[in-house]
Amino acid sequence: MAGFIRKNKRSVVILILFAFLFWLVTIQVKNGRFPFMEKPVLAVAGFFERIIAAPFRFLGSVGTRYVYLVRTERDNERLKQELVRLQIENSATNELLTENERLRALLDFKKLNPPTAITVQIIAKGNSPASNTITINKGSDDGIEKDMAVVAEDGVVGRVQAVLPGTAKVILLTDPGNTLAVRVQRNREEGLLEGKLGLCALKYVSFYADIQVGDLLVTSGLDGLFPKGLPVATVLNVTKHEASAFQKVTARPIVRFSRLEEALVLRK
Numbered sequence: 592m593a594g595f596i597r598k599n600k601r602s603v604v605i606l607i608l609f610a611f612l613f614w615l616v617t618i619q620v621k622n623g624r625f626p627f628m629e630k631p632v633l634a635v636a637g638f639f640e641r642i643i644a645a646p647f648r649f650l651g652s653v654g655t656r657y658v659y660l661v662r663t664e665r666d667n668e669r670l671k672q673e674l675v676r677l678q679i680e681n682s683a684t685n686e687l688l689t690e691n692e693r694l695r696a697l698l699d700f701k702k703l704n705p706p707t708a709i710t711v712q713i714i715a716k717g718n719s720p721a722s723n724t725i726t727i728n729k730g731s732d733d734g735i736e737k738d739m740a741v742v743a744e745d746g747v748v749g750r751v752q753a754v755l756p757g758t759a760k761v762i763l764l765t766d767p768g769n770t771l772a773v774r775v776q777r778n779r780e781e782g783l784l785e786g787k788l789g790l791c792a793l794k795y796v797s798f799y800a801d802i803q804v805g806d807l808l809v810t811s812g813l814d815g816l817f818p819k820g821l822p823v824a825t826v827l828n829v830t831k832h833e834a835s836a837f838q839k840v841t842a843r844p845i846v847r848f849s850r851l852e853e854a855l856v857l858r859k
Contacts, residue, residue: 708855709733711741714758716848723763723788724752727854730759738816740857746822746845747771747810748854759856764823764844765789772814773823776807784808784823784842791824793840802829802840818857 715726729735731754741748741761749769752762762769766786773793774781780800782793796802806826812819824842831838 707858712853723766725761727759730755730757732756735759735856740817741854743846743854748846772811773808774811776809791842796838796840798836
């Protein structure tokens, strides 16, 4: 900057003197003197004022926009937090509504057996390569005993296998150690349903028995554990071999055990 002034010293001095004289003339014009120069002087003065004021107006505009952007960003962050809070509350509300619907369905089922049903919740699931079981949140302190029937609003779940004071272990319908006396609802053909880890097999069904895919299997009541007529499973596949006196029948349980959260234990 100093070098530029030294190189253009004469021009700078002339520019300063011109600016000073122009300032003096502008003052005189504004005080009422030299009226014939009023318009030209004011036009030139206005031009320079606009040039000088432009950067300040620009800086003011930038500052205003910056403040606006900061406020907008804060508002967006606040709205995002509010949205997350509302989503969490909505999810919790939906979960409560879903649980309420399930419990209402269980209550409707329980009304069919008012003195015999104990409502329980599933607190653990023990599916392994060798067994299918669940753990419920009530035990001997609540009147639950071994071999009691366990059902849901859709149908049969299994039976109580072991009991502790505050919990009990339930062997599911699909466990290989579980058997259940059933009959075909359509024509009353009878058989013994055995667990097959995920599915069930209908055992000891005569080669000539009328069993069809889609048939509903219900409890027969002959085992003394389950009331008669509860939905158990749907026939999935039927295979006959002339060398065997029995059919090979595979069935899928009505109850979706992977979605099970509540159940009823039926007193004997």
